[in-house]
Amino acid sequence: MAQERKPVTTVKLQKMKASNEPIAMVTAYDFLSARLADEAGVDMILVGDSLGNVIQGQESTLPVTLDEIIYHTKMVTRAVKSAFVIADMPFMTYHGSLDHTLHNAGRIMREGLAKGIKLEGGEELAPAVKALTLAGVPVIGHLGLTPQSVHVIGGYRVQGKNSEQARKMLKDAKALQEAGAIAVVLELITEELAEWITNQLSIPTIGIGAGASCDGQVLVFHDMLAYDPDDRRKKFVKVYAEVGRAIRDGFGDYVNDVKSRKFPSESHGFKGDNEVLQYLYGSTLK
Template sequence: MAGKQPLNIVKMKKMKQDGVPISMLTAYDYPSARLAEEADIDMILVGDSLGNVVLGYDSTIPVTLDDMVYHTRSVARGAEHTFIVADMPFMTYHGSVDESLKGVRRLMQEGHAHAVKLEGGAEIADTVRRIVQAGVPVLGHIGLTPQSVNQIGGYRVQGKDQADAERLMRDAKALEEAGAFAVVLELVTEESAAEITQALSIPTIGIGAGRYCDGQVLVYHDILKYASPYREKRFVKTYADIGTAVREGIAQYVREVKERAFPAEEHIFTTAQKTAAAGPVYGSGKEKVPGS
C-alpha cells in the first residue's frame, strides 16, 4: 500500500507498552500478501503451515528451505510495505550454528524476509542469540509447536497444569533473554498466556491463546474458509467463506461451457469489429494481448 510505513521491532515494543494490539496473518503467495497489505495488516507470517494449506501435506515437516524461500519471495513482492516474518522449516536450526545461519541468510537475501521465526524454547535459546547477534530479528514460538507434534503427542493445548505453565514461562523468558523481539503462543491456556504476556517486555502473539496476548495471528485459509473440506477450529473465527464462493463460481463456469452459454457475444472478436470500438482486451486496455 503506497505511503504505508511498515512496522519494525521498536514500534512493536511501543505498541505493547501503549496497549495497541498487533494484527498478524499468514500469507504464502503474491495475491494473498497484496490483499493482506491492502487490508492494513501489521505483520505477515510466511508460515511453514503452507505445507498443510498450499502444498497438500498432512504436517509441516516435509516443508523444505527451498519451499520457504520461494514462497517468502512471492509474499515480499506482494507486500512491499509490510513487515514479513518467515518460518525456519523443520531441522534447519538444530544442527551447527553455521548451518542455521546459512538458512537464515537464504530467507533474508533470497526470500527478502525482515525476520525469521523459530519453534522452541530454552533448548534453542543459544541459536536465537547467535542469529540476533548476526543482525537478524527473531520471532520465537512456544506452546504447541507443529514441527514437534509427533514428540508432544498431537495437537494438544499447552499449559493446562502448573508444571507445564511454569515450563512455558521459562521458555518465554529464555527467548526474551536471547534477544527475540516477540513470541508466538500457540494453543496455550488463556491463564498461562496472560501471565507470560504480563511477565515479558516483548510482545506476545497469540493463536488459540486467549484474549490477553499483545497481538493475534491466524492462518489466511482459516479466516477465509479457503479449503475443501474445511475443518472447523475452536480458536478460529471465519470472516468470509471464499471456499464456497470459489466452488460455486467454478461450477457455474462448467455449466455454462457445457450449455454453450459461455462465451457469449460480448466475449468474442470478429473481423467486422474495429479495434477502437472493440474495447479493452485486458483490464485497462494498456496490457498487451498474449503473442502480440
C-alpha cells in the first residue's frame, strides 16, 4: 500500500522553489476529477473560473459567479487529502473596496474550504494582496494573459513580446511578491520573459504556455485529457489521454446495444423467487 502523502503547504511550496523541485498543478471542478488528480500526486489544484468555458460552455470566464466558484470548490476540497487547493476569485469580486474583496475571499475560504485564492492583475492589486495576506488568506497572482481582461488586451494573444510589456510584468510580479503573494501564475508569455521573472522572484512561478523555466506548470484538466475530442489543440498543451473520444465511443456502444436489445442481457437482471412471482402473476414464470 502506497504511503499517504503529507498535505502540501505554503512552506512546502517555498521549499520546492528553493530546491528546484518542479510544482505540478492542474485544474479540477468536481469531486471525482479532484480525487483522481490528488491520488496521482498533483501538488496543487486550481478551481479555476475556466469552469465557465469547459463546464458551462461559456465563451469566456466573465459570467462565472462567486457562488458557482464556491459550489465547485466545495466538491474539490471534499475529495482532496494532500494537494494545495486554490480557487479563482471571479470577475469583479476583488476590484471594489478592500472590505468587498475580503468578504468575497472569506466566503471562498470559509464555505469552499480552499487553502487560498488566485486573482488576476499586477501592481494595482498589491493593496488587496497585502490585506488578504494579513487576514490569513494565501494569495496567488496571475500575470500575462489574464482571461478576465480578455476584452481589454484584445483577445487570447501571447503577452510580453516587447520591452515595455516585459518591464511592466516584472514590476507587477515584484509588487505582488512584496505584498505577500505566495506564487504567481504566468500565462501565455514568452519563454525568455518567464525565465527572467522566475529568476528575479523568491516565490514560485507557475507557467501555462510560458516555457520550461517556471518553477511549476499548470494545465486545464479538460485540455490535457482531451475531454472535448473535437476541440482545437492548443500549442502549449500536451495531451496525456484521449478521454473524450473514449467517452463518446462508450456512449455510442451503449446506444447500439440498447437499440439492438443486446443490453440489458440476462446477466444484468435480477430474478424473483417463486413466492413473489406467484403473488405478482398468479403463477411462476419459466
